[in-house]
Amino acid sequence: MTSPAIAATGLRKAFKDKTVLDGIDLEVAAGSVFSLLGPNGAGKTTTVNVLTTLLRADAGSVRVAGHDVATETAAVRKAIGVTGQFAAVDDLLTGRENLRLMAELKRLAPGERDAVVDGLLERFDLVEAAPKLVSTYSGGMRRKLDLAMTLVGAPQIIFLDEPTTGLDPRSRRTMWEIVRELVAGGTTIFLTTQYLDEADQLADRVAVLDHGRLVAEGTPAELKRQVPGSHVRFRFAGPEGLDAAARVLTGATRDDENLTLRVPSDGGTRSVRTLLDALDEYSIDAEEFSVHTPDLDDVFLALTGRPTTEETAR
Amino acid sequence: MSTDAAIMVRRNLKHTVRNPIAVFNAILLPIVLMLMFVYVIGGAFDVGVDYVDYSTPGMILLAITYGLSATALAVNSDMTKGVINRFKVMDISRGAVLTGHVVGSVLRTIIAIAAIIGTAFLLGFRSSAGFVDWLGVVGFSLLVSIAFSWLTVGLGLAAKSPESAGMAVVPLIMLPFLSSAIVPADEMGTGVRQFAEYQPFTPIIEALRGLLAGAPEAGDVIPALAWTVDLALVGYLWSISTFTKRA
Numbered sequence: 001m002t003s004p005a006i007a008a009t010g011l012r013k014a015f016k017d018k019t020v021l022d023g024i025d026l027e028v029a030a031g032s033v034f035s036l037l038g039p040n041g042a043g044k045t046t047t048v049n050v051l052t053t054l055l056r057a058d059a060g061s062v063r064v065a066g067h068d069v070a071t072e073t074a075a076v077r078k079a080i081g082v083t084g085q086f087a088a089v090d091d092l093l094t095g096r097e098n099l100r101l102m103a104e105l106k107r108l109a110p111g112e113r114d115a116v117v118d119g120l121l122e123r124f125d126l127v128e129a130a131p132k133l134v135s136t137y138s139g140g141m142r143r144k145l146d147l148a149m150t151l152v153g154a155p156q157i158i159f160l161d162e163p164t165t166g167l168d169p170r171s172r173r174t175m176w177e178i179v180r181e182l183v184a185g186g187t188t189i190f191l192t193t194q195y196l197d198e199a200d201q202l203a204d205r206v207a208v209l210d211h212g213r214l215v216a217e218g219t220p221a222e223l224k225r226q227v228p229g230s231h232v233r234f235r236f237a238g239p240e241g242l243d244a245a246a247r248v249l250t251g252a253t254r255d256d257e258n259l260t261l262r263v264p265s266d267g268g269t270r271s272v273r274t275l276l277d278a279l280d281e282y283s284i285d286a287e288e289f290s291v292h293t294p295d296l297d298d299v300f301l302a303l304t305g306r307p308t309t310e311e312t313a314r
Numbered sequence: 315m316s317t318d319a320a321i322m323v324r325r326n327l328k329h330t331v332r333n334p335i336a337v338f339n340a341i342l343l344p345i346v347l348m349l350m351f352v353y354v355i356g357g358a359f360d361v362g363v364d365y366v367d368y369s370t371p372g373m374i375l376l377a378i379t380y381g382l383s384a385t386a387l388a389v390n391s392d393m394t395k396g397v398i399n400r401f402k403v404m405d406i407s408r409g410a411v412l413t414g415h416v417v418g419s420v421l422r423t424i425i426a427i428a429a430i431i432g433t434a435f436l437l438g439f440r441s442s443a444g445f446v447d448w449l450g451v452v453g454f455s456l457l458v459s460i461a462f463s464w465l466t467v468g469l470g471l472a473a474k475s476p477e478s479a480g481m482a483v484v485p486l487i488m489l490p491f492l493s494s495a496i497v498p499a500d501e502m503g504t505g506v507r508q509f510a511e512y513q514p515f516t517p518i519i520e521a522l523r524g525l526l527a528g529a530p531e532a533g534d535v536i537p538a539l540a541w542t543v544d545l546a547l548v549g550y551l552w553s554i555s556t557f558t559k560r561a
Contacts (some may be wrong), residue, residue, distance in 0.1 A: 052403045088396035092329045104321045105406050149400070208335070269514035 005188035010060035022212035035203035044192040081155035087142035105151035140171040235288035322414030340381030368496040371522035372495025385419040389470025390479035419463040442528035464549030514541035
């Protein structure tokens with residue numbers, strides 16, 4: 001298949017006089033994972049809302065699964081599944097009833113429904129919780145059920161809006177595993193996140209959104225290449241070691257609080273050996289030694305001049 | 315009714331069964347109010363007839379409006395938790411989820427109306443209404459309940475939080491008190507009296523009063539029907555447009 005699963009050009013959206021999306025172009029290949037990365041208020045949810053027919057863009061065109069979101073809304077809706085930022089589950093129904101509701105609305109054949117529902121309960125480790133009211137579920141279980149509900153009917157394109165925000169590390173890993181399984185099965189995933197490691201882990205392509213504009217797009221590796229700064233980090237047992245090493249390795253940045261020294265380096269064996277030899281010559285022992293290639297945090301800082309943790313007004 | 319709406323109605327029926335407190339509230343509060351007015355306060359009012367006979371139509375209306383806050387809360391929780399968005403991005407009929415809420419709301423109201431009429435009879439309510447009049451009472455109460463349910467669905471959709479959704483229905487619950495429900499409008503002070511005469515609840519209550527007495531008057535029934543149909547239409551159109559607009 002050569003036509004993209006999602007193609008958007010010149011997307012604009014403003015609420016009153018506040019511009020939220022300021023000309024966005026996106027293309028997501030079928031069967032790939034695309035991650036939209038950005039801090040709070042960057043416009044991630046608005047983008048998802050426009051792509052999933054919830055909001056109409058002020059300008060620009062969007063085709064999802066080959067259909068125009070403005071004129072062929074029903075066809076788009078048939079092709080997609082959406083899991084929003086908050087678990088959209090029905091508290092007064094049981095887990096099983098929530099899934100059955102989706103199976104009925106998706107018009108699965110009556111004979112097929114139980115198998116689909118049971119399969120999803122099994123896959124999301126919710127079999128035991130299935131007969132209980134969702135109001136008794138933990139946050140992680142609700143998110144799992146939410147995603148399971150989205151998967152009923154096996155939509156070909158799935159939108160996940162910050163699927164792991166607020167999840168504990170274990171549930172996060174489970175969620176990642178599920179995303180990988182889905183992609184292996186040929187599903188296209190559009191994922192928004194504010195976690196850089198998440199985009200790094202899952203996405204084939206990443207776009208960085210800041211104040212309604214895409215400031216960068218590419219594979220995680222490509223984005224990392226845009227920022228210089230791979231380095232070697234040494235950690236010392238005490239301040240004496242740090243002082244001595246700082247005298248020997250000129251051009252290093254020291255962090256007295258953590259007793260670490262950052263030395264710019266390409267991370268290759270030759271340059272690392274040179275560094276280690278230099279320390280050895282003066283009998284300086286480092287407790288710990290690691291090579292860092294820049295992560296997406298560094299990318300974001302380099303692209304926007306701000307760290308990702310900065311909170312911007314919604 | 316489309317199949318999507320039928321599925322949603324089943325969802326709301328389950329909600330009703332699993333939330334007995336909401337049903338209980340909708341039934342109990344009007345009954346308590348009725349007992350208060352008939353036994354405690356009503357004796358001091360001179361309304362020309364037995365107070366239980368006078369107050370029953372107003373109490374039927376209170377039974378309709380008291381249940382509305384549960385509807386507003388349920389709709390608002392669907393809206394704010396993203397459940398409505400989940401349905402909106404699916405290829406299902408627009409507004410099916412709202413129809414489900416309206417049917418759930420009307421159902422709860424029917425139980426409350428039956429309970430209040432039963433209580434009225436226990437308190438000595440006598441009606442000279444014939445079978446056709448009773449059909450009129452039932453049909454008209456149903457229509458009023460549908461109209462106010464749609465209005466309430468709109469309030470629930472538009473409200474930013476469950477708290478404001480709960481507050482938004484308070485005027486609907488208070489309005490019957492400023493009508494001819496408790497005492498005749500012409501007993502009220504200037505200002506309130508004019509308000510009571512021209513607000514929709516007064517003709518609605520007077521039409522019910524006429525039907526229950528077996529002597530409906532066109533002068534009450536026609537404006538009451540006009541108000542109810544208008545309110546139903548406004549509530550429906552407003553709900554659908556809010557539903558479409560809010561993401």
